[in-house]
Amino acid sequence: MSSEQSVKKAAELLRQGASMLSESCPICNSPLYKLRSGEIVCPVHGKVIIARDEDEEKRLKRDIALDYVEQLLVELMNNVVEKLRNDPMNPDVILQVIRYLDSLERLKRVKDFARAQSK
Template identity: 50%
Template structure:
C-alpha cells in the first residue's frame, strides 16, 4: 500500500471517528486537516497540528485592539467632560458632548461585539 493510500485510509478513519475535514491543508504535506471532536487538529501524516491564526482572525484581533484604544480615549474624554459638568451643571455644551461621547462608546462596543461574534 502506497503512503498516499495509507493517508487516505487514515483520513477515512478520522471521518468515521466523527472528525470534520477542514478547508485548511497541512503546511508540510498539503493533506487536508481534520478537526477531532475534542477540538484537536490532525494531519493524517503528521499528527497533531497547531494552526496559525487565519488572516481573518488576525484582522479581527487587530480591529478589536484599535477599538479598545479608541474606547480608552473616548472614556478618558468622557471623564474630563463629566468633571466640567460637575463644576458647572448648567454647561449645556459639555452636557451635549457627554451625551455624544456616551453614544460613541456605545457604538464602538457594538462594533466590537459583532466582530468577535463572527465565526
C-alpha cells in the same frame, strides 16, 4: 502616549528582564517585548497576541484598535465630565457627554457585531 513615554516604558520592560522581539506592534509598529512570563507586550498598547495566520491577525488588529478607541473615549469623556462639577447646568458640556455616551454605545454594537461575525 507620547513617544517619550513609550521609550520609558520600553526601558522599564528591559529592566524587568523582557527581551525585544523582531515582530512589531500591529497598531503602532513599536517593537514588541517578550516578558519573563512569556506574555508579549507593546510598550504603548500593553498585551499583544501574535497571530498564527492572516485571518487571526486581522481579527486581533481590529480588537486592539476597538479597545483603544474605547479607552480613549472614556478618557476624553472623563475630562468633559470634570467640567460639569463647576458648571453642572452647562448645556454644551451636557451635550458633549451625551455624544461620548452615544459613541460608546455605538462602539459596543460594532464590537459585538465584529465578534459575532468572527466566530
